[in-house]
Amino acid sequence: MARILVVDDQHLIRSGIVTLLRTVEGLGPVVEAADGEEAVAAAREHRPELILMDIKMPRLSGLAAAERILALEIEPVPRIVVLTTFDEDEFVYAALRAGCSGFLLKDMPPAQLLSAVAATLSADLLVAPARIRRLVERHTAAHGLPPRPADDAADPLTGREAEVLGFVAQGLGNDEIAARLCVSESTVxxxxxxxxxxxxxxxxxxxxxxxxxxxxxxxxxxPAGPTAAGG
Structure with missing residues (x-):
């Protein structure tokens, strides 16, 4: 049974989402927090599998709270979905860059919210990979972002690992990558x-x-590199 944390500084919105989720049979306990600081403490205590978190909150924003929570090294890593009132590229990009799995609009119908929760609990992404690719491409092109250096403490990727990451960036699923590379899905x-x-x-x-x-x-x-060019 999945544990869920709902974080929003607006009591009416937060309690409404919590009440809705608690009507779903099969979900685990649903806990709540009123701001980013409370969210970090609740994540540390309850170790939720899924966190629905408002972006703009007092004391600590949702994005800052997400970064702190993901740095706690909780296992399994919680999937964080940000809640926003605007379908804006900048907000979505910042959330994905921080390690979130997607975003939801607060004014979406209850049935869609429940479907999104179920989808997030069963998959790695809430946002379609193709949309992520288009979003990142637009943001990169618009801002002329220079390459971000990898962490010096991290081991470098092998050629095959970089190739797999490149295919993930294209929006390919593990089964599609396996077919491209002629390997098993478990290897991918x-x-x-x-x-x-x-x-x-x-x-x-x-x-x-x-x-x-x-x-x-x-x-x-x-993907960049000669191995990708060779198919």
């Missing part, structure tokens, strides 16, 4: 796990952002 999962561990990435969405910002994937192109 092993490579991806090593990538996430070496680079200290907390979500597949964050891996996509990292791939573009470091040049492993390129705007409008496939």
């Amino acid at each position: 999962k092993t490579h991806l796990h090593r990538v996430m561990t070496k680079l200290n990435l907390r979500s597949r969405a964050q891996a996509v952002v990292y791939a573009y910002e470091t040049g492993i994937a390129r705007v409008g192109r496939g």
Whole structure:
């Protein structure tokens, strides 16, 4: 049974989401927090599998709280979905870059919210990979972002690991990557796990952002490097 944490400084919105989630059979306990500071403390205590968190809150923003929570090294790593009133690229990009798995609009119908929660608990991403790719491409092109250097303390990726990360950035699923590389899906999962561990990435969405910002994937192109070009 999945534990869920709902974080929002507006009591009416927070209690409404909590009440809705508590009507769903099969979900675990649903706890709540009123701001980012409380969210970090609640995550440390309750170790939720899923966190629904408002972006703009007093004391500590949702994005800052997400970064602190993901740095706690809770196992399994909680999937964080940010709640916002605006479908804006900048907010979504910042959330994905921080390691969140996606975003939801606060005014979405209750049935859609429940479907999104179920989808997030069963998959690595809430936002479609193709949309993440387009978002990152637009943001990178618009801002002319220079490559972000990898952590000096991290082991470098092998050629195959970089290739797998590049395919993830294209929006390919593990089964599609396995078909491209003529390997098993379990082998792809092993490579991806090593990538996430070496680079200290907390979500597949964050891996996509990292791939573009470091040049492993390129705007409008496939993975960088001769192995990718060879198919």
